Amino acid sequence: VLDPTLSRIARWLERRPWNRPGTDKTWVLESMWAALVFDRELDRAERAAER
Amino acid sequence: VPPSASPFREALAALVRASVDFVLVGVGGINFYARDASEVVRTVDLDVLLRPRVGSLRAALAALQAAGFSFEAGGESFLDVDDESVLARIVESGGNLAAELGGGRIDLMLSMTGFTFDQLMVDAERFRLADVEVPVGRLEKLLRSKELAGRPKDREFLRLFAARLREDAEGGR
Numbered sequence: 001v002l003d004p005t006l007s008r009i010a011r012w013l014e015r016r017p018w019n020r021p022g023t024d025k026t027w028v029l030e031s032m033w034a035a036l037v038f039d040r041e042l043d044r045a046e047r048a049a050e051r
Numbered sequence: 052v053p054p055s056a057s058p059f060r061e062a063l064a065a066l067v068r069a070s071v072d073f074v075l076v077g078v079g080g081i082n083f084y085a086r087d088a089s090e091v092v093r094t095v096d097l098d099v100l101l102r103p104r105v106g107s108l109r110a111a112l113a114a115l116q117a118a119g120f121s122f123e124a125g126g127e128s129f130l131d132v133d134d135e136s137v138l139a140r141i142v143e144s145g146g147n148l149a150a151e152l153g154g155g156r157i158d159l160m161l162s163m164t165g166f167t168f169d170q171l172m173v174d175a176e177r178f179r180l181a182d183v184e185v186p187v188g189r190l191e192k193l194l195r196s197k198e199l200a201g202r203p204k205d206r207e208f209l210r211l212f213a214a215r216l217r218e219d220a221e222g223g224r
Contacts (some may be wrong), residue, residue, distance in 0.1 A: 002195040005213050010191040012220035013084045014176070025178040026060060029097075031088040032079065033057035033155060036095065040154060 058155030059097045060180055061118055067183040069114035072102035074171045075187045076163055076196065078208065083178055083187045090215075092208070096149070096156040100188075102168050103145065103161045105138045111159055112138075112148075120150040120157070165199040166192055 002010070013019060059079070066073055075083065077098030082091045101107045112122065112132040122129040124141075129148055131137040141148065145162030163171075166188075175186035194212070197205040 002191055002198060003209070003213075005217060006194050006198070006209060007191055009213060009216045009220040010189075010194055013216065014190055016086065018086050019084055019176070021177050022184070023178055024181065025083050026180050027088065028082050028085060028091060029057045029059040029063070029180065031091040032082060032094060032097070033059055035091070035093045036154065039093070 058120075058152040059157070061152065062097070062099075062115055062120065062150060062155070062157045063180055063185050064183050065114040065118040066099070066111060067185060069110050071111045071114060072104075072107050072168075072172075073099050073111070073186070074168065074175050075185060076100045076160070076171065076193055077158070080187050080193050081190065081212075083176075084190050096158045098158045098160055098163075100160045100163055100168055100171060102172075103142050105135060105142055108138050108142055108148075108159070108161065109133070109135075112150075115150045115157070115159075118152070120152045123149040123151060163196055165196040 001007075063075075074080075075098070077096075078092050078094040079097040082094070085091050099111075101111055109132070115122075116132060122132065124146070140146075142161050147158055147160040150157040150159055171188045171192060172186060174189055176189060177184050177186055179185075194209065197209055
């Protein structure tokens with residue numbers, strides 16, 4: 001059984017308006033991707049600076 | 052794929068178009084319940100749980116390959132996408148394969164800690180990605196799977212997740 005605090009949070013979050021079934025979540029994947037691209041570019045710049 | 056387009060979205064749209072049975076899990080799945088971009092947790096890959104059948108794995112690999120993805124298993128290139136016996140062994144062992152495109156990585160999983168594919172699919176939430184709909188595991192189950200996995204990074208994730216949202220949830224905001 002899930003920890004009661006996490007369980008309360010999960011049930012609360014699932015009932016929020018932004019989590020209604022059918023909500024468009026394209027922005028979630030775009031945010032994840034943007035963060036990855038940012039990290040990769042930062043890493044590349046740091047490695048270039050070290051050379 | 053242009054640098055600005057998300058391979059994650061490309062992959063999921065390809066799986067939906069090919070009628071592959073899958074459900075989103077892991078941190079990527081948990082991110083679907085975020086309110087806005089500030090709540091999205093960084094993760095290097097997107098976990099996709101496939102129905103543990105050779106047909107599902109084969110269809111997923113074909114769809115992703117057609118979308119330009121390449122595959123990796125155990126750190127090495129995986130080329131046996133049409134080899135029935137190899138795919139059967141992956142399914143039987145509950146293993147996983149990584150699909151990669153332009154630096155975006157999709158983990159194709161045949162099993163996950165704590166729940167079967169059917170247990171996750173039975174009450175999966177359905178969200179849209181523009182013109183396609185994707186199933187995402189219920190938040191309580193995704194968190195419970197992390198709790199059961201119990202790796203240090205899972206425990207830390209759950210601690211931070213609770214710390215960030217406890218006040219809002221208990222205040223009913």
